[in-house]
Amino acid sequence: MAEPVSVARNVIYCGVCTLPPEYCEYGGTVKKCQEWLEKNHPSMYERIWSPEVLEAATASLSLEAQERAAKDAKKKAAKAEAAEQKHAQQLANSVITIKRIERNKRKYVTSVSGLEAFGLELKKVAKDFGKKFATGSSVTKTPSGGEEIVVQGDVSGEIEEFLLEKYKDIPEDNIELVEDKKKKASAG
Amino acid sequence: MFKKDLGASPKQKLKSSIQRSLRNSLLSTYPLLTPHIDEVLPKKLSLEQIKLPDRVNLYVIEGQPLFYQQDGAGYLVPHLRLVHRFPQAFPTIRIDRGAIRFVLSGATLMAPGLTSKGGRLPEPKERESEPVAEGVPNEGPDEEGRWSRELEKGEPVVVMAEGKEEACAVGLLVAGTKEVKEKGKGPVIEEAHFLGDGLWRLNVE
Numbered sequence: 001m002a003e004p005v006s007v008a009r010n011v012i013y014c015g016v017c018t019l020p021p022e023y024c025e026y027g028g029t030v031k032k033c034q035e036w037l038e039k040n041h042p043s044m045y046e047r048i049w050s051p052e053v054l055e056a057a058t059a060s061l062s063l064e065a066q067e068r069a070a071k072d073a074k075k076k077a078a079k080a081e082a083a084e085q086k087h088a089q090q091l092a093n094s095v096i097t098i099k100r101i102e103r104n105k106r107k108y109v110t111s112v113s114g115l116e117a118f119g120l121e122l123k124k125v126a127k128d129f130g131k132k133f134a135t136g137s138s139v140t141k142t143p144s145g146g147e148e149i150v151v152q153g154d155v156s157g158e159i160e161e162f163l164l165e166k167y168k169d170i171p172e173d174n175i176e177l178v179e180d181k182k183k184k185a186s187a188g
Numbered sequence: 189m190f191k192k193d194l195g196a197s198p199k200q201k202l203k204s205s206i207q208r209s210l211r212n213s214l215l216s217t218y219p220l221l222t223p224h225i226d227e228v229l230p231k232k233l234s235l236e237q238i239k240l241p242d243r244v245n246l247y248v249i250e251g252q253p254l255f256y257q258q259d260g261a262g263y264l265v266p267h268l269r270l271v272h273r274f275p276q277a278f279p280t281i282r283i284d285r286g287a288i289r290f291v292l293s294g295a296t297l298m299a300p301g302l303t304s305k306g307g308r309l310p311e312p313k314e315r316e317s318e319p320v321a322e323g324v325p326n327e328g329p330d331e332e333g334r335w336s337r338e339l340e341k342g343e344p345v346v347v348m349a350e351g352k353e354e355a356c357a358v359g360l361l362v363a364g365t366k367e368v369k370e371k372g373k374g375p376v377i378e379e380a381h382f383l384g385d386g387l388w389r390l391n392v393e
């Protein structure tokens with residue numbers, strides 16, 4: 001007997017609002033969703049946002065329903081914009097600290113903290129660092145109860161470059177490089 | 189049901205006996221999944237459980253949400269991402285275009301959104317096509333999207349939408365579809381899982 005063929009569909013989801021793109025119109029980020037779709041799936045964009053389709057869609061609603069829907073969409077967009085502004089403000093005030101720490105004489109580790117404010121998942125980023133710099137990299141708890149990534153070796157500069165390259169919404173000014181000299185005679 | 193963002197417990201691997209019984213109950217609720225069950229629940233991968241608020245358990249495999257269950261009893265309800273992968277395996281009804289935005293904001297799905305011109309409720313009829321597998325009931329939608337069997341109160345159902353390809357919600361019927369057609373008013377699904385809700389946004393990786 002032949003192997004059963006895989007039938008699971010692979011559905012495309014919007015890179016902005018995460019819904020199937022045909023439902024983007026109900027979120028508050030329609031403009032951004034459209035830009036994303038046009039860039040990433042142009043044929044799907046044509047199908048969903050062509051003038052004919054839009055016309056057919058509104059034709060099936062009563063005038064009153066159209067007006068209510070339009071009002072609703074406006075409200076949602078305003079809400080989404082306010083949320084985005086707040087988010088942007090938060091990002092502007094968040095700092096990522098890359099610290100070079102001397103473990104032994106001329107042996108370093110690099111700690112990176114503050115990434116979570118930019119919506120990054122520490123475990124995943126730690127893995128990326130490990131791969132990128134071919135070195136040990138893990139998430140560890142900080143004494144203050146938070147978490148940070150500790151990478152073996154002195155890779156502060158490389159990490160800064162990597163972050164700026166890969167995550168475009170981290171402003172360069174929000175990354176600070178610091179150095180933590182080993183204190184003499186400390187235990188450990 | 190999941191209108192707000194959800195706090196989730198860490199993932200917990202399930203014993204193979206529990207995995208087996210979930211597999212059986214999934215198949216008895218959704219016999220149309222039979223041909224695809226090894227793809228939904230690959231035998232080599234282990235099923236994990238995440239506890240959500242309100243005594244809901246979510247089941248995931250390899251970071252993919254599959255289905256949830258409330259109170260450890262009752263029906264397993266598919267996560268919408270699973271519905272999107274295997275749409276043919278779940279009974280459906282369809283809402284008209286005007287009802288979409290209400291459902292996506294977490295409102296109770298009401299009968300008029302289904303009885304209108306753009307809506308679709310089941311229409312029992314003999315099917316010409318063969319069943320999808322031996323011993324599996326022969327049911328499915330017609331060309332117009334009307335399911336071939338009336339759905340009972342309490343049954344899980346997937347909600348499609350006029351003019352859309354993908355499902356927008358899933359939930360348990362609080363009224364049988366026959367009754368919905370007869371009365372033409374009242375709630376049909378009260379606590380749905382819908383696109384963009386807390387369950388949809390929950391990161392299970």
Ligand SMILES: [Zn+2]
Nearest residue numbers: 014017024033
């Ligand atoms: Zn979108």
